Amino acid sequence: MAVLLLAYIGLSTVVTNSYYQLMLTLVPVWAVLGLSWNLFSGYVGLTSFGHAAFFGLGAYTVALGLTMLNLTPWIGIPIAALLGAAAALLIGLPTFRLRGHYFALAMLAYPLLMSYLAQYLGLQEVSLPMRRDAPAAWLQFSDPRIYTWLGLGLLALALAISMVVENSRFGLSLMAIRQNELAAEAAGINVRMWKMRALMLSGAMAGAAGGFYACILLVVTPEAVFGMLVSAQALVVALFGGVGTYWGPLIGAAILIPLSETLHAELGEIIPGIQGVVYGAAIILIMLLAPEGLFWSLRDRWSRRSAEALVPGAIPVPIQKLPVMPAEAVAPKAPSGRTLLEVRGLCKSFGGLKAVDDVSFSVKEGTILGIIGPNGAGKTSMFNALNGVLRPDRGEALLDGQQLVGRKLHEICRLGVGRTFQVVRSFPRLPLLDNVLVGAYGAGLADEEAVAAAREAIARTGLSHLTDAPAGGLTNKELRLMELARALAGRPRLLLLDETLAGLGREECDAVLDVLHGLRAEGMTTIIIEHTMHAMLRVADELLVIDRGRVLSHGMPREVVEDRMVIEAYLGKKWLAQCST
Structure with missing residues (x-):
């Protein structure tokens, strides 16, 4: 990156044409705006059509500060960044209640609102006064190359921020939210807080870029800084280059800005608005040829070519798998007999359907409770009500005396409740270690402690040989164990496992059951939903049967499976009659 910046400086020194020198200055400006957009939309996954609001606010801050308060841009640009962050906070508070295209359309309204407000206040055209007596103090240089170098300095700062974010807990949390928001929150990540931090940092970067842009324009108008093309440029340069990485906006700005500006200079009189044509064509091409960006x-x-370039017939280095420690090798901890979880009268309805109807049960510390029941009986709905995915209509759930009902999903995770899902929720673009590390970060562990906890959880599930493998390339069994490891990385007191054996063959089931036996030997308290009856009989200390949202039976496994009501619920009255004869 440093080499590229130095090369760009070298290029700026040899360009003599003033228009092309201005183009060289605009590339880092729009790259910074693209980085600010990417910092929020690229990492979080919420599309913003309104980054012109922060950009324009920054431009007007510098312009009005100079004209009305005699404030140098050296001070005005940092103030613009602060106002951009403050505006992001005010915008985010109501807008984060929306999702998907509703969020994108709501963001579109803010630059339009600010543009109309500027026109209403008589700020259709704000000219920066010329201060030739001390050009360095007022950012007014006769040599256009200095603007290019200052733009590169701003870009270097924005890149440094993006790099720090991408390679930190901050970036990992944002990427987890983007790839699977529910899984991220279930792992303990405060989704709303991280989104707000990302938007505020993004708004600050866009505000600073807008403030510097005002010094280049010298005349600030609502259309120039709040217009649709501004937001479109931020979005397009990031999408074209690739979102979710700081390289994307750089690639997009380096290609699209010179192309659009050159065509505008050559064909602007013949084809008005040709810049918009360039951005529209870029979006179409990237959607057709490279949907994730260049x-x-x-x-x-x-990566594919590198894999294909391996010498045919070469003997691969054998991978040393770390076997799962069998339950017999662990000194088993006897259950304390103390009740860890107590559920009383839990209810959840969807319209007229009672998915969970007055469910009550308790789980003793160090035991495994198996939950069975026909499809649609309300098992997963009960899990969702326990760990905050759904808010129960009434009832309570006490974890070691602490109320779970009414708390948010990430708060319940922080109290010590780990969760897996019926359909595996992974972060496919992240390696296995980072997938599990999200669970450790969500529990609030410090960096070194979090990495140690993640590696320990991976070892406990027998996946140490796959630490660096992308989650998108794992098998179903490996994904199931990875999700279990992510739940374990938060060091929970209670595990909620929703059909962990779903889709696995017999040998794969045995491997996962070995892990569960090992966890029970360590004293882990677990509630598991499963349809594979022979597996439940092997692993569960007690069984709870739910049918049509209500508790049908609760007791020792052998007693429960011989219960006439349980047999009828699973197999029907005809089968029960045959069993009786």
Whole structure:
């Protein structure tokens, strides 16, 4: 990156044409705006059509500060960044209640509102006064190359911020939210807080870029800084280059800005608005040829070629698998007999359907409670009500005396409740270690402690040989164990496992059951939903049967499976009559 910046500085020194020198200055400006958009939309996954609001606010802050308060841009640009962050906070508070295209459309309203407000206040055209007596103090240089170098300095700062974010807990949390928001929150991540932090940092970067842009324009108008093209440029340069990486906006700005500006200079009189045509064509091409952007498309292609370039017939280095420690090798902890979880009268309805109807049970510390029942009986709905995915209509759930009902999903995770899902929720673009590390971060562990907890959880599930493998390439069994490891990385007191054996063959089931036996020997308290009866009989200390949202039976496994009501619920009255004869 440093080499590229130095090369760009070298290029700026040899360009003599003033228009092309201005183009060289605009590339880092729009790259910074693209980085700010990527910092929020690229990592979080919520599309913003309104980053012109922060950009324009920054431009007007510098322009009005200079004209009305005699404030140098050296001070005005940092103030613009602060106002951009403050505006992001005010915008995010109501707008984060929306999702998907509703969020995107709501963001579109803010630059329009600010544009109309600027026109209403008589700020249709704000000219920066010329201060030639001390150009360095007022950012007014006769040599256009200095603006290019200052733009590169701003870009270097934005890149440094993006790099720190991408390689930190911050970035990992954002990428987890983007790839699977529910799984991220279930792992203990405060989704709303991290989204707000990302939007505020993004708004600050866009505000600073807008403030510097005002010094280049010298005349600030609502259309120039709040217009649709501004938000479109931020979005397009990031999408074209690739979202979710700081390389994307750089690639997009380096290609699209010179192309659009050159065509505008050559064909602007013949084809008015040709810049918009360039951005529209870029979006169409990237959607057809490389939907994830140039960076990801080229990286994936390079990875495939590197794999194909391996010498045929070469003997691969054997992978040393770390076997799961069998339950017999662990000194088993006897259950304390103390009740860890107590559920009383839990109810959840969807309209007229009672998915969970007055369910009550308790789980003793160090035991495994198996929950069985026909499809649609309300088992997963009960799990969702226990760990905060759904809010129960009434009832209570006490974890070691602490109320779970009414708390948010990430708060319940922080109290010590780990969760897996019926359909595996992974972060496919992240390696296995990072997938599990999200669970450790969600529990609030410090960096070194979190990494140690993640590696320990991976070892406990027998996946140490796959630490660096992308989650998107794992088998079903490996994904099931990875999700279990992510729940264990938060060091929970209670595990909620929703059909962990779903889709597995007999040998794969045995491997997962070995892990569960090992966890029970360590004293882990577990509630597991499963349809495979022979597996439940092997692993569960007690069984709870739910049918049509109500508790049908609860007791020792052998007693429960011989219960006439349980047999009828599973197999029907005709089968029960045959059993009786």
